[in-house]
Every structure is written in structure tokens, then in C-alpha cells.
Amino acid sequence: MKRLLLAGAAFSVATAASAADMAARPYAKAPPAAVVAAYNWSGFYIGAMGGYGWDSENSSGGFGGGTVGYNWQFPGSQFVFGVEVDAAGSGIKDSLTADIGGGVLATEEIKINSFGSVTGRAGFAMDAALIYAKGGFAWANRKDSVSALGMTISDSQTHTGYTIGGGLEYLFTPNWSAKGEYMYTSLGSKTYNLGGDVFDSGTVDFHTIKVGVNYHFR
Incomplete structure (x- = not known):
């Protein structure tokens, strides 16, 4: 009987000592999981766009066209850089009718037939949303x-100059995005000849608001 009691006591002491050793071992915390962005804007894209344009001299109207571009977004960075080319057919115009004498009415119409740009883009991505500014060469x-x-x-003459603006683009699927954009365009003067009446057009400035949809190649 005494042997059994001694053996039990010895077992209890050994168990307690073992438990104390286990409690004293340091706890190894697992390393944090790497954060991987859910979206990446890098790659080629093409799209369609349209909107409304106006200037300070009452010209206004709609337009529609296409876009092609490329984005760079480095892994782990929220900054996005890119280049973009777009072109559109336009109905931005103004007309004025006046009596030029003898009851003869003459109508002058000024219209932007088409315009486009080659721009650089810089933006800040918040996963599926991209806020960006852009600017560069423009023509009309x-x-x-x-x-x-x-x-x-x-x-008709082709004017050249610059454009600057910005917008918001949102990836509603991994390959498709929608955007809204405002741009200001300023173009240099050209000389026009209307049946011998030669005159300088002055600077051509106009504003545009556009919406569009892009397809991104992955």
C-alpha cells in the first residue's frame, strides 16, 4: 500500500513539473499574412466614350468616339500611371443669322467636326476605384x-494645343470599367479664307464632360 502511495505521489510531482515546463515555453506568433491588392490596373484597354461640350461663345453640342490606353501599377503601390489616346466626332457648334442688306439673310456656322488627344495619366487607386488627372497634346x-x-x-482647319483635366474610373468587373471625366482644351489660332475674306480665328477653347466604358485586357 505504501508503495502505491509513493508511486502516486511521484507521478503527481512529475506531471506538475512537466506542466510547469510547458507553461514556461514562449508562444510563437504566426507571421501576418501578406496583403495582396484585390485589383490591379496594369495593362492595355480600349473603350467607347461620349458626352457634351461647350465654349464661352455659345457653341455647344454632343460628341462620341473611342479610347485606347495602357496603365502601369507596380505591385504593392496604389499609384497608377498611363498613356491614353482618344478621338471623337463632334456636333459642338454655334450659328448666327443676320440681314446683310436688301433683306438678304446670311447664316454663319462655326462647328468642331472632330477632336482628340494624346495624354499622360496619373492616378491613385483604391482597389476598384481610380481617381486620376491627365493632360497632354490636343487637336480639333x-x-x-x-x-x-x-x-x-x-x-476648315485643324487646330493644335493642349488639354488638361481629370476623372474617376471604376472597375465593376475585373475586365470592365466605367468612367466620368472633365477636360479643358485650349487650341491655337488658324487663318480662315471664306471666299476671299481672310481672318484669324483666335484661340479655340472648349470644355467637355464625358462618360465612357473600357475593356481591360488581362
């Missing part, structure tokens, strides 16, 4: 025409 084909007595004389 502008037509000036006068109609009277059933006849029309006209001249």
Missing part, C-alpha cells in the same frame, strides 16, 4: 461656313 478640326441665297462657302 473646326469648320467655318457662311450660307446665303442658296450658296455656301466654307473653310
Whole structure:
């Protein structure tokens, strides 16, 4: 009986000592999991866009066209850089009708037939949302025409200059995004000739608000 009691006591002491050793061992915390961005904006994309444009001299109208571009976003960074080219057919115009004498009415129309740009883009990505600014080279084909007595004389010139603005783009699927954008465009003057009446157009400035959808190649 005494042997059994001694053996039990010895077992209890050994168990307690073992438990004390286990409690004293340091706890190894697992390393934090690497944070991986759910979205990456890098790659080529193409899209369609359209909107409304106006200037300070009452010209206004709609437009529509296409876009192609490329984005770079480095792993672990929220900054996105890119280049973008776009072009659109335009109905931005203004017209004025006046009596030029003898009851003869003449109508002058100034219209931007088309415009486009080659720009750099810099943005800040918040997963599926991208806030960006852009700017660069811009061009527009502008037509000036006068109609009277059933006849029309006209001249068109291509103006060049710069554009600057920004917008918000959102990836609603991994490959498709929608955007809203404002741009200001300022183009240099050109000389027009309307049937011998030669004049300088002055600077061509206009504003645009556009919406669009892009497909991103992955």
C-alpha cells in the first residue's frame, strides 16, 4: 500500500513539473499574412466614350468616339500611371443669322467636326476605384461656313494645343470599367479664307464632360 502511495505521489510531482515546463515555453506568433491588392490596373484597354461640350461663345453640342490606353501599377503601390489616346466626332457648334442688306439673310456656322488627344495619366487607386488627372497634346478640326441665297462657302482647319483635366474610373468587373471625366482644351489660332475674306480665328477653347466604358485586357 505504501508503495502505491509513493508511486502516486511521484507521478503527481512529475506531471506538475512537466506542466510547469510547458507553461514556461514562449508562444510563437504566426507571421501576418501578406496583403495582396484585390485589383490591379496594369495593362492595355480600349473603350467607347461620349458626352457634351461647350465654349464661352455659345457653341455647344454632343460628341462620341473611342479610347485606347495602357496603365502601369507596380505591385504593392496604389499609384497608377498611363498613356491614353482618344478621338471623337463632334456636333459642338454655334450659328448666327443676320440681314446683310436688301433683306438678304446670311447664316454663319462655326462647328468642331472632330477632336482628340494624346495624354499622360496619373492616378491613385483604391482597389476598384481610380481617381486620376491627365493632360497632354490636343487637336480639333473646326469648320467655318457662311450660307446665303442658296450658296455656301466654307473653310476648315485643324487646330493644335493642349488639354488638361481629370476623372474617376471604376472597375465593376475585373475586365470592365466605367468612367466620368472633365477636360479643358485650349487650341491655337488658324487663318480662315471664306471666299476671299481672310481672318484669324483666335484661340479655340472648349470644355467637355464625358462618360465612357473600357475593356481591360488581362
